[in-house]
Amino acid sequence: MAYSKITVPQGSKITVNDNNSLNVPDHPIIPYIEGDGIGIDVSPVMLEVVDAAVSKAYGGRRSIAWMEVYAGEKATGIYDQDTWLPQETLEAFKEFAVGIKGPLTTPVGGGIRSLNVALRQELDLYVCQRPVRWFKGVPSPVINPGDVDMVIYRENSEDIYAGVEWKAGSPEADKVIRFLKEEMGVSKIRFDTMCGIGIKPVSEEGTKRLVRRALQYTIDNDRSSMTLVHKGNIMKFTEGAFKDWGYEIARDEFSAELLDGGPWMSMTNPNNGKQIIVKDVIADAMLQQILLRPAEYDVVATLNLNGDYISDALAAEVGGIGIAPGANLSDKVAIFEATHGTAPKYAGKNMVNPGSIILSAEMMLRHMGWFEAADLIIKGMDGAITAKTVTYDFERLMEGATLLSSSEFGEAVIRHM
Numbered sequence: 411m412a413y414s415k416i417t418v419p420q421g422s423k424i425t426v427n428d429n430n431s432l433n434v435p436d437h438p439i440i441p442y443i444e445g446d447g448i449g450i451d452v453s454p455v456m457l458e459v460v461d462a463a464v465s466k467a468y469g470g471r472r473s474i475a476w477m478e479v480y481a482g483e484k485a486t487g488i489y490d491q492d493t494w495l496p497q498e499t500l501e502a503f504k505e506f507a508v509g510i511k512g513p514l515t516t517p518v519g520g521g522i523r524s525l526n527v528a529l530r531q532e533l534d535l536y537v538c539q540r541p542v543r544w545f546k547g548v549p550s551p552v553i554n555p556g557d558v559d560m561v562i563y564r565e566n567s568e569d570i571y572a573g574v575e576w577k578a579g580s581p582e583a584d585k586v587i588r589f590l591k592e593e594m595g596v597s598k599i600r601f602d603t604m605c606g607i608g609i610k611p612v613s614e615e616g617t618k619r620l621v622r623r624a625l626q627y628t629i630d631n632d633r634s635s636m637t638l639v640h641k642g643n644i645m646k647f648t649e650g651a652f653k654d655w656g657y658e659i660a661r662d663e664f665s666a667e668l669l670d671g672g673p674w675m676s677m678t679n680p681n682n683g684k685q686i687i688v689k690d691v692i693a694d695a696m697l698q699q700i701l702l703r704p705a706e707y708d709v710v711a712t713l714n715l716n717g718d719y720i721s722d723a724l725a726a727e728v729g730g731i732g733i734a735p736g737a738n739l740s741d742k743v744a745i746f747e748a749t750h751g752t753a754p755k756y757a758g759k760n761m762v763n764p765g766s767i768i769l770s771a772e773m774m775l776r777h778m779g780w781f782e783a784a785d786l787i788i789k790g791m792d793g794a795i796t797a798k799t800v801t802y803d804f805e806r807l808m809e810g811a812t813l814l815s816s817s818e819f820g821e822a823v824i825r826h827m
């Protein structure tokens with residue numbers, strides 16, 4: 411397609427087969443969003459680290475043709491002041507199938523709705539996959555951070571997080587409240603004037619497509635359990651239904667059977683005959699469990715808001731959101747992204763940890779089947795951290811560490827590849 415502000419570089423497109431596998435050319439065009447705030451500090455470092463890994467792994471036979479696309483504050487300068495998420499940015503991610511992004515600002519209370527959420531909704535990126543594991547030497551507030559090795563599958567398109575809500579005192583909020591009281595017989599709204607209203611949609615289809623992907627990941631990666639995390643004791647028809655539908659799909663599509671009379675289930679990994687446990691935990695208890703007994707959890711499937719909270723809490727156990735990576739996936743499109751935000755107080759200071767977006771790029775390379783380059787990134791990160799050459803967030807918690815800027819950390823990662 412013809413783009414107005416995006417310059418398409420020399421290179422070829424990644425294409426997606428009917429069975430959702432990828433055809434990755436040797437010089438793929440990959441769209442990226444730099445991001446607001448600290449995006450300017452971390453995204454250029456990520457590009458350099460990835461280029462170095464690809465060059466070292468394939469000696470020029472392969473390379474990435476990076477294509478900048480715009481969203482957030484940068485888009486308002488390039489398009490016009492009201493264009494935060496240009497249509498052609500969405501088209502580019504669709505056309506090129508694999509991309510990566512830095513963080514984008516969302517004002518609290520009023521102002522624009524989250525561009526991150528909009529991107530996920532517009533492209534139906536219904537899986538938010540966030541692996542959390544410890545790198546040797548990373549400072550941690552827990553005694554055995556090596557026990558933390560989980561992969562979160564967060565539902566990314568539904569829930570109270572989707573932004574179906576109305577402001578207190580607005581005609582819309584008042585109308586919904588009137589409808590609830592007069593037509594639905596609701597008497598439990600404690601204060602019915604000046605009351606904001608939010609809606610929490612959770613569907614069978616939305617839940618099942620997420621849990622199906624989580625179970626398949628569990629099988630493909632030889633993981634030992636998949637835990638459904640929900641607050642179904644209180645929100646019975648949304649979070650409770652998520653749990654029920656999750657078990658249902660394990661039974662119907664993966665031949666899981668009740669374990670000791672249920673509700674936990676057991677299924678067999680068809681690749682190696684090993685047992686996989688399918689279980690559930692209530693969300694508040696889970697936040698305690700991941701601190702006290704992380705070794706008991708492996709793949710986690712949960713709703714949108716729970717997944718947001720749990721992923722930051724888990725990240726804190728293994729060094730913080732400065733190095734926690736993530737991916738947003740549909741069946742056809744994948745956008746990898748840092749899990750942290752725009753950290754405005756550090757923007758432009760070349761201070762923050764670029765690890766989150768670098769490790770997101772590492773996930774992207776694996777998704778493309780470029781395993782050798784992905785392995786080099788892990789080796790480089792491992793090497794830089796083990797040598798205690800780190801950014802401020804790690805340096806302040808490590809004894810005898812050398813403080814590096816964002817770009818110097820990138821150089822250290824490259825040196826250790």
Ligand SMILES: NC(=O)C1=CN([C@@H]2O[C@H](COP(=O)(O)OP(=O)(O)OC[C@H]3O[C@@H](n4cnc5c(N)ncnc54)[C@H](OP(=O)(O)O)[C@@H]3O)[C@@H](O)[C@H]2O)C=CC1
Pocket residue numbers: 448452512513514515516517526730731732733747748749750751752753754762763764765766803
């Ligand atoms: N996917 C996305 O694009 C996301 C966007 N956001 C948006 O970002 C904005 C700011 O959100 P906020 O709640 O402050 O969260 P942030 O993640 O931006 O920052 C919170 C704190 O986390 C630490 N931190 C974040 N990134 C890094 C990094 N790369 N290296 C080291 N430390 C880091 C810093 O801690 P310390 O001060 O201790 O050094 C920082 O003050 C909001 O508009 C929010 O909506 C938020 C999350 C995700």
Ligand SMILES: O=C(O)CCC(=O)C(=O)O
Pocket residue numbers: 514515516524525526527718749
């Ligand atoms: O969109 C935002 O501003 C926040 C999103 C977020 O915190 C997340 O997805 O982890």
Ligand SMILES: [Mg+2]
Pocket residue numbers: 718719722749
């Ligand atoms: Mg978050």
